[in-house]
Amino acid sequence: MxxxxxxxxxxxxxxxxxxxxxxxxxxxxxxxxxxxxxxxxxxxxxxxxxxxxxxxxxxxxxxxxxxxxxxxxxxxxxxxxxxxxxxxxxxxxxxxxxxxxxxQLKSPRGFSFQRDEPLDMRMDPEEKLTAYEVVNKYPEKELERIIREYGEERKARAIAKAIVLRRSRKPIETTKELADLVASVVKRHGRLHPATKTFQAIRIEVNKxxxxxxxxxxxxxxxxxxxxxxxxxxxxxxxxxxxxxxxxxxxxxxxxxxxxxxxxxxxxxxxxxxxxxxxxxxxxxx
Structure with a gap:
């Protein structure tokens, strides 16, 4: 244990x-x-x-x-x-x-970008809201607010814009798709993966x-x-x-x-x- x-x-x-x-x-x-x-x-x-x-x-x-x-x-x-x-x-x-x-990070529920999994992130699988809904349905301004407030991410506006542009062509379905998209906008600094703060923000929103x-x-x-x-x-x-x-x-x-x-x-x-x-x-x- x-x-x-x-x-x-x-x-x-x-x-x-x-x-x-x-x-x-x-x-x-x-x-x-x-x-x-x-x-x-x-x-x-x-x-x-x-x-x-x-x-x-x-x-x-x-x-x-x-x-x-x-x-x-x-x-x-x-x-x-x-x-x-x-x-x-x-x-x-x-x-x-x-x-x-x-x-939870090791369970196949999309909490981590270390593996490619469906965008879920629910701690309680009976809850309705998933990370997929947040990423693919939330308005751009709301996405920006969540990523800035809950992820304390300075590039929140650029990330929200990139998500909305990408999903207009096809839904973002997996953790790898989202992590790669964020990494294309945010350059890596030190040990922290560029998508860490965005994933934190979306998880906090999903689970309130x-x-x-x-x-x-x-x-x-x-x-x-x-x-x-x-x-x-x-x-x-x-x-x-x-x-x-x-x-x-x-x-x-x-x-x-x-x-x-x-x-x-x-x-x-x-x-x-x-x-x-x-x-x-x-x-x-x-």
Whole structure:
């Protein structure tokens, strides 16, 4: 099983206040969940994920802890509905590990341009909007806005123009077609593939990631018991900005435990280069 980023740091902060009921809002394959259940023998874990394939694997990976967890296919912005179903009013901790998982990047759903796959990018395959729709149906101005805002891509206008021109001749159907098209507009700088930011932007739009993050975070204080903890791991500046703003706006409810965000140690980055951009922020309910 792939080792989650900042595993020990996240779990230690989450469990630091004691308590028994924890919500892993992005349970994925169950890496953090497993460590939580190992380290706190009294813990009961509620795991949420919108990806049904990941949930199946999480169930398998947590089989040694039968009776100490329950898993739900849901969007984490609906965690309040999950808690209602569990009959739980207050919890001792929330964990969010944001972005796309390594498992999803390797699954044939068009998250990565390393392989040629249909343009999909849905974390939840039951959702209607796909990357194909975004790329082939969105107006040029809207494409430009998404690529600029969600990808922080300076060449957004040129990329949107190239996409619209190409799709007027024939639809853009695969990840390779899109990546090659972007690479024809954006010159490579350093290690980053020219299409990285555009792919990030389209994925965020397809899954409405930033909207759901805001909705979820702003709900958490109402469901944390006094002394309960919130731990969030983000992977790019857009997510981190939302998390920072949230903690600043809730200073009257949450004590910040991380004056500066915790980042992976050199050894972790060497073992898992994808972890290099991770930032962990945590707070405790007053």
């Amino acid at each position: 792939h080792k989650p980023v900042l595993l020990e740091e996240a779990v230690e902060l989450l469990l630091g206040s004691g308590g028994k009921v924890f919500v892993d809002c992005t349970v994925g394959l169950g890496g953090h969940a497993k460590r939580i259940l190992e380290k706190n023998s009294q813990a009961f874990l509620i795991g949420i994920d919108r990806d049904p394939f990941a949930l199946e694997l999480a169930k398998e990976n947590l089989r040694d802890f039968e009776g100490r967890f329950s898993l739900y296919k849901a969007n984490y912005s609906d965690f309040d509905l999950v808690l209602k179903e569990e009959g739980v009013d207050l919890v001792d901790g929330f964990l969010f590990d944001l972005g796309v998982s390594m498992y 990631e930033l909207d759901h993050l805001k909705k979820a975070l702003w709900k958490t204080p109402g469901y944390l018991r006094s002394g309960g903890r919130l731990v969030v791991i983000s992977f790019h500046s857009l997510e981190d900005r939302i998390v920072k703003t949230f903690f600043r706006e809730h200073a009257h409810q949450l004590k910040i435990l991380t004056k500066k965000p915790i980042t992976p140690k050199k050894e972790e980055v060497m073992q898992n280069p994808a972890s290099r951009s991770a930032k962990l922020r945590a707070g405790e309910k007053l």
